[in-house]
Amino acid sequence: MPIAQLGVVVLDCPRPRELAEFYAAVLGGSITGAEEDWVDVAAPGGHRLAFQQAPGYVAPSWPAPDASQQFHLDLTAEDLDAAEKEVLALGATVLDAEDRSRSWRVYADPAGHPFCVCAS
Template identity: 50%
Template sequence: MPGLTKYYGVTLDCPNPPQLAEFYQHLTGLKISYNTDDFAGLDGNGGPAMGFQRVEDFRAPQWPEQSVPQQFHLDFQAEDLDAAEKWVVELGGTKADNQPGGERWRVFLDPAGHPFCISTG
């Protein structure tokens, strides 16, 4: 089923989403499209979007040392979430137990355990 999803954007964990969104807004020229204390997003302007989500007790990645690995997850879009879920499972992924997105998005884990989301847009 190639083409069922398309790459939509990336979301980075952080302690202060508005601050990180402002940094990347200036760095990339993308416009802030959503902004709360817990989540901020940059409009991808036709390309991938960027999101920033608050994580309590955030520990910054240690680069290149990996005692604290990089924190982010990929976001994808699909027209039909049920079909996308079936496809993810067929590919070896799993649907995460915690599903905070309701009908707007679903959280999955890739075969290595990395989370990613699929939304309807």
């Protein structure tokens, strides 16, 4: 029997509403609760993300052999090229998408968190 269940994954960021809108659009989710320093997003499948304002937030470096990326999200998509167009239009930036033979591409969200879009 588990001790606990995962409730929500929380990402620190400078502007919670802005980042929540980005992930709600990427995941096809909706904002379900918002305060000045905390915003919740419900994604399809019952998954939840939250975004917490963090004064002094510094985005992780990727790749950085001397620093940790802290964490990253792996998102899946049927069409990597179409997904790339859409995440870039929403404000993502490319970190490592040059190798088109791989089954994943690496981006940063608007607050600088790395995330991958992987072939489903």
